[in-house]
Amino acid sequence: MFVLDFSDGQHIETMSEGVIGRNPAVHTPGTEFDDPAHAELITVADDAKSVSRAHLAFGQYDGVFWVMDLGSANGTTITYPGDGTFACDPNTRHEVDPGSIVRFGNASFALTRR
Template sequence: MAVTFVLDFSDGQHVETSGNGVIGRNPAVHTPGTEMDDPGHVQLITIQDDVKSVSRAHLAFGQYDGVFWVMDLGSANGTTITYPGEGTFACDPNTRHEVDPGSIVRFGGESFALTRR
């Protein structure tokens, strides 16, 4: 059963999700390497970024067995995860990284905080 997660973005967007998605300046469903578990329903979250620190398709997200994950899609400026009380870690491109509720995911000059609803 899918869990609902809430992504609160630094640009003010508030997104609830229980599936897969792609975040970027111009995200696309058929982004190479996303390996979505359910390609039939993919949320596309567009980030307005005039300085272009966020790639067109910067990162993918989803969940597996109630655990949220993100995957940097080979972006120019990378993705980091700051875990509560554990520090900040850079994401390897095209690799799923688990994200705990309460963590901050930074991508380019933007970010979102993750909570579980």
């Protein structure tokens, strides 16, 4: 199980996949979930609209957490512990190590493993 601690105070424990954004939807272009009926939709309030409606997808594969920017206007970056910050290529899965910070627009979440 992974834990996402968001900059807006949300604390999400997940073992599945989903979409994060201002108004996320399961059937967002670029997302092909294994089980769409159980995909999580995580809404992040953002009055400045720096976070896209469907900003990024996330999931797990063989115990590894990943994120994928969905072609958002403001992009997604990952800051790995001790390795620096890297911009995510749109529509490409990027592995996220526990202890990393994922930034998207003016929002972010820290990833831990439980």
